[in-house]
Amino acid sequence: MFRTLFRFRRRSVDQTGRMFPSTGNFITQAKYWLSSAEDRTERHILLALTIALIALNILFFISAR
Numbered sequence: 001m002f003r004t005l006f007r008f009r010r011r012s013v014d015q016t017g018r019m020f021p022s023t024g025n026f027i028t029q030a031k032y033w034l035s036s037a038e039d040r041t042e043r044h045i046l047l048a049l050t051i052a053l054i055a056l057n058i059l060f061f062i063s064a065r
Contacts, residue, residue, distance in 0.1 A: 001046065003042070004033065004042065004046060007029075007033070007039075007042075008021075008026060008029035008030065008033065009021060011029050011032070012025040012026070012028075012029050
């Protein structure tokens with residue numbers, strides 16, 4: 001997730017030239033990231049890792065009972 005957030009910031013800085021992008025720039029970058037073909041692999045990896053993390057948390061929760 002941090003890699004994705006840093007990518008959002010880097011793209012926003014490249015486009016606007018401002019050191020600290022605004023919330024609107026973040027939303028614009030998120031929309032681009034969700035729809036761009038160049039980020040498809042990164043989206044799939046993030047989704048797979050998120051699902052794995054949720055599954056592990058459920059397993060640990062069930063085994064702790």
